[in-house]
Amino acid sequence: MPSPARPPRGPKPTRMDADQLLDAAQEVFGREGLRAASLRAIARQAGCDPALIYYHFDSKEAMFTALLAKRFPPLVEDLRRLADPADERHTALRLWDVLGLYHRHLGGDPGLRGLIRGEIVRGAEGIQELIQSRVIGAATQVRALLEQGIARGEVRKDLHTLLSTFFLLKLQLEILDVLPVIAPRILGLPPEQAVAEGERAWLQLFWRGIAADPTAPLPPLPAIHD
Amino acid sequence: MPSPARPPRGPKPTRMDADQLLDAAQEVFGREGLRAASLRAIARQAGCDPALIYYHFDSKEAMFTALLAKRFPPLVEDLRRLADPADERHTALRLWDVLGLYHRHLGGDPGLRGLIRGEIVRGAEGIQELIQSRVIGAATQVRALLEQGIARGEVRKDLHTLLSTFFLLKLQLEILDVLPVIAPRILGLPPEQAVAEGERAWLQLFWRGIAADPTAPLPPLPAIHD
DNA sequence: GCTCCAATTCAACGAATGTTGAATCATGCT
DNA sequence: AGCATGATTCAACATTCGTTGAATTGGAGC
Numbered sequence: 001m002p003s004p005a006r007p008p009r010g011p012k013p014t015r016m017d018a019d020q021l022l023d024a025a026q027e028v029f030g031r032e033g034l035r036a037a038s039l040r041a042i043a044r045q046a047g048c049d050p051a052l053i054y055y056h057f058d059s060k061e062a063m064f065t066a067l068l069a070k071r072f073p074p075l076v077e078d079l080r081r082l083a084d085p086a087d088e089r090h091t092a093l094r095l096w097d098v099l100g101l102y103h104r105h106l107g108g109d110p111g112l113r114g115l116i117r118g119e120i121v122r123g124a125e126g127i128q129e130l131i132q133s134r135v136i137g138a139a140t141q142v143r144a145l146l147e148q149g150i151a152r153g154e155v156r157k158d159l160h161t162l163l164s165t166f167f168l169l170k171l172q173l174e175i176l177d178v179l180p181v182i183a184p185r186i187l188g189l190p191p192e193q194a195v196a197e198g199e200r201a202w203l204q205l206f207w208r209g210i211a212a213d214p215t216a217p218l219p220p221l222p223a224i225h226d
Numbered sequence: 227m228p229s230p231a232r233p234p235r236g237p238k239p240t241r242m243d244a245d246q247l248l249d250a251a252q253e254v255f256g257r258e259g260l261r262a263a264s265l266r267a268i269a270r271q272a273g274c275d276p277a278l279i280y281y282h283f284d285s286k287e288a289m290f291t292a293l294l295a296k297r298f299p300p301l302v303e304d305l306r307r308l309a310d311p312a313d314e315r316h317t318a319l320r321l322w323d324v325l326g327l328y329h330r331h332l333g334g335d336p337g338l339r340g341l342i343r344g345e346i347v348r349g350a351e352g353i354q355e356l357i358q359s360r361v362i363g364a365a366t367q368v369r370a371l372l373e374q375g376i377a378r379g380e381v382r383k384d385l386h387t388l389l390s391t392f393f394l395l396k397l398q399l400e401i402l403d404v405l406p407v408i409a410p411r412i413l414g415l416p417p418e419q420a421v422a423e424g425e426r427a428w429l430q431l432f433w434r435g436i437a438a439d440p441t442a443p444l445p446p447l448p449a450i451h452d
Numbered sequence: 453g454c455t456c457c458a459a460t461t462c463a464a465c466g467a468a469t470g471t472t473g474a475a476t477c478a479t480g481c482t
Numbered sequence: 483a484g485c486a487t488g489a490t491t492c493a494a495c496a497t498t499c500g501t502t503g504a505a506t507t508g509g510a511g512c
Contacts, residue, residue, distance in 0.1 A: 015458095015459070015460095016459085016460085033259070033261070033262075035259070035261070035262045036259075036261045036262065038498075038499065038500085039499080039500065039501090040498085040499080040500095048460075048461085049460065049461050049462080050461095050500085050501090051460075051461065051462080051501085051502080051503095052459075052460060052461075054500090054501070054502075055458090055459065055460075056459095059500080059501085060500070060501095128407075132408060132411065136408075136411070136412060160423075160427050162412065162413065163423070163424055163427045163428075164427070164431065166404075166405075166424075167397060167427075167428060167431065170397065170400045170404065171393060171396065171397050171400075174396045174397075174400070178392075178396065179392075181354075182358060182362075185358060185362070186362060186388065187388065197386075197389070198389055198392075201386050201389045201390070201393075202389075202393060204435075205390065205393065205432070205435035205436065206431070206435065207435075208434060208435040208436075208440060209430075209431035209432065209433075209434040209435035210431065210434075214434060214440035214441065215440065215441065241488095241489070241490095242489085242490085264468075264469065264470085265469080265470065265471085266468085266469080266470095274490075274491085275490065275491050275492080276470085276471090276491095277471085277472080277473095277490080277491065277492080278489075278490060278491075280470095280471070280472075281488090281489065281490075282489095285470080285471085286470070286471095453512100454511105454512085455510100455511090455512085456509105456510090456511085456512105457508105457509095457510085457511105458507105458508095458509090458510100459506100459507085459508085459509100460505105460506080460507080460508095461504105461505085461506075461507095462503105462504085462505075462506090463502105463503095463504090463505100464501105464502085464503090464504105465500105465501085465502080465503105466499100466500100466501095467498100467499080467500090467501105468497100468498085468499075468500105469496100469497080469498070469499085470495105470496095470497090470498105471494105471495080471496090471497105472493105472494085472495075473492105473493095473494090473495100474491105474492090474493090474494105475490100475491085475492075475493100476489100476490080476491075476492090477488105477489085477490080477491095478487105478488090478489080478490095479486105479487090479488085479489095480485105480486095480487090480488100481484100481485085481486085481487100482483100482484085482485085482486100
């Protein structure tokens, strides 16, 4: 008799490398958070068996750290370029580019930001330190940019650059994360437009708050292209 | 022979009402998040059996909504008092009081903020809408306060009051939530002091960003007492 | 064509979870 | 004193989770 059509056991025609698994993991981690995301859900997203994950990674935690190691360096590298002291443009424009960078790297749907959200505060022991060091590495570049602004006389001298960096980046993450969800309800806008408007309003407020001369007009901000 | 000392089955000498269970739930929800918090952990925190929770509540979700229903109205009521149009004080001072209110209601350890964090974006269907409506109720009061500031000529006329309210409150939540955790590492400060300094710096930046005359000095801000 | 290896799946384990039904006790009312 | 009722616990259920070991197979190299 014909055997009850079992799917084949061995390797599929389309191989699956670690990167594809990481993409699926990012999707699910971003949706559910590290703890709530199940390996079975990740496997379903990737279209494979949960056990395959253990062929490529040691554990769920190892998968998470591998994801960080894959996604953070490009962001930090781009930030480093933006913080190049040779860049003579207006500081406000450079900060606008920082927001755009975060938008492109973390704004995607659903993106890394859902992944670093929450874990930084509530994450397990090792994870927490890991993420913090990554985030701090990124923030350092932005802080340097602010200090260049002070040296150029465009930013007020008495600014607390560390806290201001925290403000700028944290709120940009909130804009990317929360605004698309609540925009239809409180703004009556489609998600993308709400994010664009929020980013503009935020940089305008922030710049006025830190500028050496807050009455000087802000240079025109180009659209954030992603 | 003596029966192997079993703890008694029936009611304990100290009765446990729903409120005590909610306090324990808030502690654990704040620490772990809605999904990761287990009823067994809540019961351990309260010092009772998990099954007792089902005597007082229908389910874990019902417990969560009961917690919201208990903790949000007092916050909104206090905000409503702050937004009283008869309050003639400087708008910056009133906004400072708003931050103080959030500090007192949500800053405690661990407090409600850990509870609304994350669920607003990633929460399950019903939960998400529930929290959003509660949060919007609170934000409406703050927005009214900003609009009074415009009417009094203290706040710039072209301000987007809805987005600005979002900025003010969301960043205050981040200050309460994240700063205590990362302060020892990046600021070299004890948590409480980092929060106090962060709140001051944030209101100064925010006010400068929204003031009709950003060069006018900010009135002195009293300490936030909790 | 044979062999070997890398990639994949299956089936199961132990632990933890939300939830329930029955059992037990303390207390207040009559 | 007796009884009903409300408060509490116990033990178990089905489900899901992370993880593992063995089994299976496609393809590369010879």
